[in-house]
Amino acid sequence: MTTLTIARPDDWHLHLRDGAMMRAVLPWTARDFARAIIMPNLVPPVVTGAQAAAYRDRILAALPDGMTFEPLMTLYLTEDTDADDVAAAHTSGLVKAVKLYPAGATTNSASGVTNFDAVRPVLERMAEIGLPLCVHGEVTDHDIDIFDREAVFIDRILDPIRRATPGLRVVMEHITTSDAVDYARAQDDTLGATITTHHMVINRNHILAGGIKPHYYCLPVAKREEHRLALRAAATSGEARFFLGTDSAPHTDANKFLPCGCAGCFTAPNTLPILAQVFEDEGALDRLEGFTSKHGPAFYGLPVNTQTLTLTKTAPDLPGHIDTDDGPVTVFDPGFDLTWSVS
Numbered sequence: 001m002t003t004l005t006i007a008r009p010d011d012w013h014l015h016l017r018d019g020a021m022m023r024a025v026l027p028w029t030a031r032d033f034a035r036a037i038i039m040p041n042l043v044p045p046v047v048t049g050a051q052a053a054a055y056r057d058r059i060l061a062a063l064p065d066g067m068t069f070e071p072l073m074t075l076y077l078t079e080d081t082d083a084d085d086v087a088a089a090h091t092s093g094l095v096k097a098v099k100l101y102p103a104g105a106t107t108n109s110a111s112g113v114t115n116f117d118a119v120r121p122v123l124e125r126m127a128e129i130g131l132p133l134c135v136h137g138e139v140t141d142h143d144i145d146i147f148d149r150e151a152v153f154i155d156r157i158l159d160p161i162r163r164a165t166p167g168l169r170v171v172m173e174h175i176t177t178s179d180a181v182d183y184a185r186a187q188d189d190t191l192g193a194t195i196t197t198h199h200m201v202i203n204r205n206h207i208l209a210g211g212i213k214p215h216y217y218c219l220p221v222a223k224r225e226e227h228r229l230a231l232r233a234a235a236t237s238g239e240a241r242f243f244l245g246t247d248s249a250p251h252t253d254a255n256k257f258l259p260c261g262c263a264g265c266f267t268a269p270n271t272l273p274i275l276a277q278v279f280e281d282e283g284a285l286d287r288l289e290g291f292t293s294k295h296g297p298a299f300y301g302l303p304v305n306t307q308t309l310t311l312t313k314t315a316p317d318l319p320g321h322i323d324t325d326d327g328p329v330t331v332f333d334p335g336f337d338l339t340w341s342v343s
């Protein structure tokens with residue numbers, strides 16, 4: 001196969017940041033994706049409907065002329081979140097999901113949730129109105145090994161929340177383990193799971209063996225090879241519960257190369273060429289469209305994009321880094337030559 005035309009993809013988990021960083025990264029997403037679920041972990045976080053509306057306006061104002069892109073806004077769940085404000089933001093069509101960060105789990109999660117009982121009223125309201133909860137699924141307990149934090153979160157937090165809140169639609173974001181794949185497969189269609197580009201490509205050796213590679217450090221951290229293989233199998237399986245959320249999370253190189261460097265891989269520019277390669281290697285190119293363009297809209301109850309995107313079998317011309325007014329940002333290096341380009 002030398003060309004592949006698919007419904008235009010969406011990204012169901014994206015960090016666009018704000019200001020200079022947003023201006024630099026937004027065109028790379030808008031180039032290949034029609035819509036994206038926009039993560040609310042700004043500083044300060046996007047907590048209220050009014051803040052989400054203002055952020056949406058800033059995104060649209062930063063979109064270059066001639067490009068179209070629809071930001072799907074989310075609210076950052078805190079223990080003080082007002083259920084009425086959430087419901088109003090949903091009813092108006094502004095907000096498509098609420099994001100749960102366990103406090104301290106990841107970048108800019110300090111305002112997240114520590115006491116999960118405190119957010120019960122909001123979760124119950126969300127179940128009533130059909131508003132999905134997107135979850136960063138890691139516990140933050142210091143006595144839990146960082147490689148086990150996702151599996152422990154499923155048992156201790158996620159499953160109890162789902163049992164206590166029947167009907168709540170939940171997206172397990174950026175899953176990294178076979179435990180998460182197995183859990184997702186055992187649930188009904190109120191549960192979806194996003195898989196990133198980079199977690200299908202790297203395992204923990206890529207980060208740690210032969211010298212530390214800050215550009216491969218993200219959260220949840222990449223796990224053993226058996227988990228990477230489980231994620232690739234899930235993504236390429238054609239099962240509707242699994243869909244693309246790149247978690248493209250730009251940080252300047254200066255912020256990656258610190259004694260305490262930031263977590264995140266910047267994959268917006270080359271996600272589609274990488275995914276085409278992964279799906280081709282797995283003999284599943286015919287399932288790429290489901291993963292990038294159909295399963296996500298079905299979960300969120302949105303139409304599939306009517307525009308299309310065509311991939312052709314030629315090496316893409318993509319930058320190794322992009323320049324921003326805050327400094328350079330390195331693009332995720334998959335470690336193999338790309339053979340598919342977006343035409």
Ligand SMILES: NC(=O)N[C@@H](CC(=O)O)C(=O)O
Pocket residue numbers: 015041106107136217218219220247249250263264265
């Ligand atoms: N994935 C990451 O490693 N980082 C994300 C936060 C997140 O999605 O957890 C970020 O905002 O930088």
Ligand SMILES: [Zn+2]
Pocket residue numbers: 106136173174219220
């Ligand atoms: Zn996260």
Ligand SMILES: [Zn+2]
Pocket residue numbers: 013014015039247249
């Ligand atoms: Zn993220």
